[in-house]
Amino acid sequence: MNGTKKELLNKLKKITNLNCTIIQHQAHIRPSTLDREPFLGEHPKYKNIFILNGFGTRGISMAAYLSKIILDYIENKSHIPTYYDIKRYENLYNPLK
Incomplete structure (x- = not known):
């Protein structure tokens, strides 16, 4: 059992009286950006592809808010805040090339 999985299981045991068994566990990376702010907008080369990533x-906490911003941009060419563009x-x- 890796360290993170073991840590989570130990914390669960401290707050509950449940006897549980981990059946499956997966860990994944979270895509992030250089400035740690997500980005959204049109692909610079392919204008029919839109990107929303780097959370x-x-x-x-941010997906719904930024999804609305990119949808407004796609449908109405609304402004994308500079810090997310x-x-x-x-x-x-x-x-x-």
């Missing part, structure tokens, strides 16, 4: 640890990483984009 890191805040996916649950994928264009802030435009200088790092190096398309394969």
Whole structure:
């Protein structure tokens, strides 16, 4: 049993009287960005592809809010706040030619 799984199981045992068995456990990485803020907007090359990613640890708390922003952008070309706009990483984009 890895450390994180063991730690979570020990914490569960401290707060409950449940006798439980872990049947399956998976751990995954959380995509994050250089400045730790999610980004959204149009793909710089393919204008019919939209990106909403980089939530890191805040996916649950921010997904609904940022989904609304990107939907408004797709449907109405509404403004995307600069601090979430994928264009802030435009200088790092190096398309394969």
